Amino acid sequence: MxxxxxxxxxxxxxxxxxxxREGALTVPLALAVHQxxxxxxxxxxxxxxxxxxxxxxxxxxxxxA
Numbered sequence: 001m002x003x004x005x006x007x008x009x010x011x012x013x014x015x016x017x018x019x020x021r022e023g024a025l026t027v028p029l030a031l032a033v034h035q036x037x038x039x040x041x042x043x044x045x046x047x048x049x050x051x052x053x054x055x056x057x058x059x060x061x062x063x064x065a
Contacts, residue, residue, distance in 0.1 A: 003046050003054045012036050013059045 016033045019025040037055065041048045 003051060005055055009036050009040055013055050017059050
């Protein structure tokens with residue numbers, strides 16, 4: 001079952017992935033995503049690994065509309 005991820009977390013990962021593709025990822029941007037994932041994991045019943053996998057799948061390999 002897919003994990004319900006907050007829009008802010010998806011937006012942060014999207015910005016980081018775009019920066020990776022442009023060769024412009026910064027430590028503050030990567031840290032912001034890391035902290036957002038950690039905060040979400042603390043309030044959910046999902047393991048961090050599953051959250052990160054779902055987040056990357058949605059951002060990097062989205063379902064066709």
